[in-house]
Amino acid sequence: KQEVTQIPAALSVPEGENLVLNCSFTDSAIYNLQWFRQDPGKGLTSLLLIQSSQREQTSGRLNASLDKSSGRSTLYIAASQPGDSATYLCAVTWGAQKLVFGQGTRLTINP
């Protein structure tokens, strides 16, 4: 079964720290992997998309890496700010077109 897991479910860090969010998936034959941000009660904002052939993508203070062989992706956030507080979701597309989501990591940045 194709599944996505995100651990931990919640993370709290002081402002200014660099941090890493983890995502693991069960089948390495992915098509692409996407990281999203979700604020409470809101829709999803796409942060980064990594194609199967890529190893990483960067956008501003965010860097996402992909290691298919180990079934892992990480989202690195540099110099965290209180505005980064949100739930971060990892989603994988395999052969079918649907996104399979992890449960998310709820991130709190403390001023």
Place this chain on the structure above:
Amino acid sequence: DAGVTQSPTHLIKTRGQQVTLRCSPISGHKSVSWYQQVLGQGPQFIFQYYEKEERGRGNFPDRFSARQFPNYSSELNVNALLLGDSALYLCASSWTGQNEQFFGPGTRLTVL
């Protein structure tokens, strides 16, 4: 350019009723997908449409149905509502369905 739009924003229904949710994709996008997100969980795939054809269906009962119109907008219908249908319903659009997905703000459905 406008992003993905969904209507209504919030909806309150009673058990047994029927509901229709609407989604307009980003201009030029031909694929629309629907997801259900219950509190504290990641979104679950319901349907995907591309060029007005159903391309995929998740593990949801037949009470859930959808369609895509010639202008690529979409409707999600849920019949015989149950308390467990209470959730945030998200619509996503993309060029073909396998590209980057862009989500709308969602419709919050509460079933009493």
